[in-house]
Amino acid sequence: MSRPSTPLPRWAEEPFRTRDAAARGVTKGRLRGPDLDAPFRGVRTTGAVGGSVLDRCAAYAAVMAPGQFFSHRTAARIHGLPVPGADEDEPLHVCVYRPDRAPRMAGVVGHHTTVERVDTVICNGWFVTSPAHTLRQLASELTLEQLVIVGDALVGGSAPLCTPDELAGLLPRAGGARGVATLREAIRLVRVGSESPMETRLRLLLAQAGLPEPALNADIHDAQGRFVARGDLVYAEERVVVEYDGDQHRSDRRQYERDVERLEDLAREGWRVIRVLSHHLAQPHAVAARVRAALSRPMSSLEMPPGAPIRLG
Numbered sequence: 001m002s003r004p005s006t007p008l009p010r011w012a013e014e015p016f017r018t019r020d021a022a023a024r025g026v027t028k029g030r031l032r033g034p035d036l037d038a039p040f041r042g043v044r045t046t047g048a049v050g051g052s053v054l055d056r057c058a059a060y061a062a063v064m065a066p067g068q069f070f071s072h073r074t075a076a077r078i079h080g081l082p083v084p085g086a087d088e089d090e091p092l093h094v095c096v097y098r099p100d101r102a103p104r105m106a107g108v109v110g111h112h113t114t115v116e117r118v119d120t121v122i123c124n125g126w127f128v129t130s131p132a133h134t135l136r137q138l139a140s141e142l143t144l145e146q147l148v149i150v151g152d153a154l155v156g157g158s159a160p161l162c163t164p165d166e167l168a169g170l171l172p173r174a175g176g177a178r179g180v181a182t183l184r185e186a187i188r189l190v191r192v193g194s195e196s197p198m199e200t201r202l203r204l205l206l207a208q209a210g211l212p213e214p215a216l217n218a219d220i221h222d223a224q225g226r227f228v229a230r231g232d233l234v235y236a237e238e239r240v241v242v243e244y245d246g247d248q249h250r251s252d253r254r255q256y257e258r259d260v261e262r263l264e265d266l267a268r269e270g271w272r273v274i275r276v277l278s279h280h281l282a283q284p285h286a287v288a289a290r291v292r293a294a295l296s297r298p299m300s301s302l303e304m305p306p307g308a309p310i311r312l313g
Helices: 018-023 053-063 072-079 131-138 144-155 164-168 170-174 180-189 197-208 247-251 253-268 278-282 284-296
Strands: 043-046 092-097 108-113 120-123 126-129 215-221 227-235 240-244 272-276
Touching: 018 043, 043 053, 053 072, 053 092, 072 092, 072 126, 072 131, 126 131, 131 144, 131 164, 131 170, 131 180, 144 164, 144 180, 144 197, 164 170, 164 180, 170 180, 197 215, 197 227, 197 240, 197 278, 197 284, 227 253, 240 284, 253 272, 272 284, 278 284
Parallel strands: 092 108, 240 272
Antiparallel strands: 120 126, 215 227, 227 240
């Protein structure tokens, strides 16, 4: 019967360096105890480290050398950006400024750059590539659509992480970096107002089909100025709303009931609603055709809201 491991002090509840523990009198044998995990060389944690990137960032931070900072896909995870793929067991991306050497360690992808090329910020208590410069780094591995999705997330929401001007300011500093052509095109396509990756995908699909650019998440009012609804992609002049309905619209009963009421309110005010589900995006031409037909169809007198002007021709 094996003997229980000697309890460690309270400071060991957080990830710690083995050399610090040794300096405090913890033996090598104790550091090999079954109750400790070794997520990185020279690091121990009490119990297994979780599979998420943030869990492993917290563990790696214990041995992070001065001048190192999280970058690329790891920085995107820390900033909460919608990068594709699951983050379980994803290697950490760690960058340094030249002439320091990029880290070489299992579970870590090392990078080096220059001070002129990359800005850093503090997030979660860690040094991380700034939100805008994270987009530039991702340009070397993401598709154009994926990069625009990240860009929309950066400039959107109630607390944007950066501005469109900051993204445009990346280009003079990008030089001949890999992916700069994709970055340039993505910045041109980024818009303020998108609230989800699927809304961005839908907007890009319509743009690719040559359709006019809609207003994003715009408020819709009736003839008396009263609020009626908020639409995902809104064509105000044509009174057409294009809505992306995610799974929560189907599985959440309260959401479903609200959707029914919104649709009735919009129909009463003479608006046509095009609802798009995730599987529809696999047939972009069909989605674009539905929207094009709605935009080109004249509003009948039966659809005119009370007091609205009648358009002829």
